[in-house]
Amino acid sequence: MRERLVVIGGDAAGMSAASQARRLKGPEELEIVAFERGHFSSYSACGIPYWVGGDVAARDELIARSPREHRARDIDLRMRTEVTELDVPGQRVRTRDLESGAESWTGFDKLVIGTGAQPVRPPLPGIDAPGxxxxxxxxxxxxxxxxxxxxxxxxxxxxxxxxxxxxxxxxxxxxxxxxxxxxxxxxxxxxxxxxxxxxxxxxxxxxxxxxxxxxxxxxxxxxxxxxxxxxxxxxxxxxxxxxxxxxxxxxxxxxxxxxxxGIGVRPETTLARAAGLPLGGHGGLLTDLAMRVRGHGNIWAGGDCVEVLDLVSGRERYIPLGTHANKHGQVIGSNVGGGYATFPGVVGTAVSKVCALEIARTGLREKDAREVGLRYVSVTIESTSRAGYYPGAAPMTVKMLAERRTGRLLGVQIVGREGAAKRVDIAAVALTAGMTVEAMTALDLGYAPPFSPVWDPVLIAARKAVAAVRAAE
Structure with a gap:
């Protein structure tokens, strides 16, 4: 008997889940119906500033897969259609066509919630003015x-x-x-x-x-x-x-x-809250390792509407990023399609830039460490992106946090010029592996003068953190 999967949300998490489920099950086994209230599907919201600033020439360059392309893969993607009600016991959703105003119910055997986030828009005088x-x-x-x-x-x-x-x-x-x-x-x-x-x-x-x-x-x-x-x-x-x-x-x-x-976003969980689905302290949906909504065997959720496990602190956090959303979608689609996958958690890695300045962070800030009761040391070092004598070497500041006594790496922040931000990936891997700062000092990283000093800035910070841990004993 053919099952029906309903997907709420036509961007990263929802359509990644739909696409992965379709790879595993054909239309004769699984019907997929997806609802998206906007005009676009499967696009990079992270690229919007670069489109506005002119680095990306055209809007369509940000679209990974159009509605037509999804439909060609036997996914019934219905644009400009908003889900207005979720009936969990009845296994159905109510939708409204935003062009015609027509409303209808659609039943489901399995449901994926990928409703994303809503921007924080405080109720200030004039907040809705043109401009x-x-x-x-x-x-x-x-x-x-x-x-x-x-x-x-x-x-x-x-x-x-x-x-x-x-x-x-x-x-x-x-x-x-x-x-x-x-x-x-x-x-x-x-x-x-x-x-x-x-x-x-x-x-x-x-x-x-x-x-x-x-x-x-x-x-x-x-x-x-x-x-x-x-x-x-x-x-x-x-x-x-x-x-x-x-x-x-x-x-x-x-x-x-x-x-x-640019005040930030919060989870868009209006439907989930009204339906009585479990929400965490940040207002996001709570899921298990398979991205299944807790307590509901046929409902999954992913992307900016969920909370995730922080592998460093051991607590749930809200970290809305496209990287997580796409991974969530792959996990959900695999499980919906009869396979098996899990999403173990995150360490909170993010990078950004403003003109030539690169900004990166992963793991815990000092504030985060204090909130979860961790005792820590912090160190800050100044270095360069390349060997100091090589043309184009640019300054870089690295801050590192390590747990007292154990020396476990807790977090890294980097601010610098070209070549700074992606160095945070070294720390992200170390955090995921639960490494100590002493173990990090022996990492066999690539070296040549055009790419790094003989001691990479992250390893210089790790050496200084080792000394700080020993001094704090």
């Missing part, structure tokens, strides 16, 4: 680009707006200084805007410790991006035409022709 943009989806990216194009067309005379620096196309304010915030600041700077970043915390990149965040702050200032810390936004000011004209904080007002929200 205020989030950047969560391709639709969001297109809306922002349309807004920028309109501004640039209106300003084609080359005369900057009143109060803007000479030569600027306009004034952009980015609210939030996490990954999306700093990447969008770079994109807007590259387009010729005068950019101000307003951050609620004292330093940008709260995923780093404050001392490493300060390095990012200094670099952004050096690029001409005005970065304001401890700036709590209180309102979006609008002009007589209703469009955004400024962003207000408790202490100041910042003129703006366009505003980009």
């Amino acid at each position: 205020v943009h989030g950047v969560q989806t391709l639709d969001d990216g297109q809306a922002l680009l349309d807004s920028l194009t309109a501004l640039e067309t209106d300003g084609a005379t080359g005369v900057p707006p009143a109060g803007a620096r000479p030569g600027a196309r306009g004034r952009a304010v980015v609210v939030g200084a996490g990954y999306i915030g700093v990447e969008m600041a770079e994109a807007l700077l590259n387009r010729g805007y005068e950019v101000t970043v307003l951050n609620r915390g004292p330093q940008p990149m709260a995923t780093l410790d404050p001392d490493m965040g300060r390095l990012v702050h200094e670099a952004m200032d050096g690029l001409g991006i005005t970065t304001v810390g401890d700036a709590e936004v209180t309102a979006i000011r609008t002009g007589s035409d209703g469009r955004v004209r400024a962003v207000a904080t408790a202490d100041a007002e910042y003129p703006a022709d366009v505003v980009v929200l």
Whole structure:
């Protein structure tokens, strides 16, 4: 008897699961119906800042597989269709066609929830004014680009707006200084805007410790991006035409022709919550190692709507990244299709950049270690990306945390120029393997002057951490 798999969400986790399940089971065994409320499927949201900034020439370059391509693989992907209700006991979902308004029920034998995340959009005065943009989806990216194009067309005379620096196309304010915030600041700077970043915390990149965040702050200032810390936004000011004209904080007002929200995201689990599915402390769905929703044998979930196990702290965390979503989808699809796969957890690795500055982190920050009761030592070293005498050697700062007494590696943060960010992968592997910093010092890493000093910066940090662990005994 043919079963029906219903997938909610047409991006990374959902469509990876659908595609993998289809590889394992043909349409005569498994019918696959997927619902996506947007206009696009299987795309890279991480690439939106680079599309806006001009590094990626066209929107379609961010799309891995179109609805037509999915349908050609016997996946019934229904676009612009929103799931409005999940009936778990009845094994069915209610949907609404966003073009016609028609509603219907669709039954399922197996269900995959890949509803992703929703951007944090605080209920501030003026938050929905024209010219205020989030950047969560391709639709969001297109809306922002349309807004920028309109501004640039209106300003084609080359005369900057009143109060803007000479030569600027306009004034952009980015609210939030996490990954999306700093990447969008770079994109807007590259387009010729005068950019101000307003951050609620004292330093940008709260995923780093404050001392490493300060390095990012200094670099952004050096690029001409005005970065304001401890700036709590209180309102979006609008002009007589209703469009955004400024962003207000408790202490100041910042003129703006366009505003980009980079405050962060939270799990989109509205359907799951209403259906009584188990949620964690961060609001994400809870799953087992097979990505099956706990307590429900025929429902799986993956991507930005779930919480994952942190292998370093042993606790559940919310880390919305496309890398995890695609892995979740592969695991889910294998299990739905009759195979077997598990997702053991993460160590929290992420990289980003703002212009030439590269930013990376993995494992725990000092704050994280304290929260879970770990005693630790921390060390910071300065090194270079290549042998110091080789042309193009660039500075790099590495911070490393290790557990007291045991010397177990707990976390690494890196800020530097070309060649810095991907070095964090050394630490990610070491964290996953549960290595000590002393064991790391013997890692047989590749060396040649164009690629590294004779002692790689990560290993220099490990040597210093070994000394700190011994001194703390």
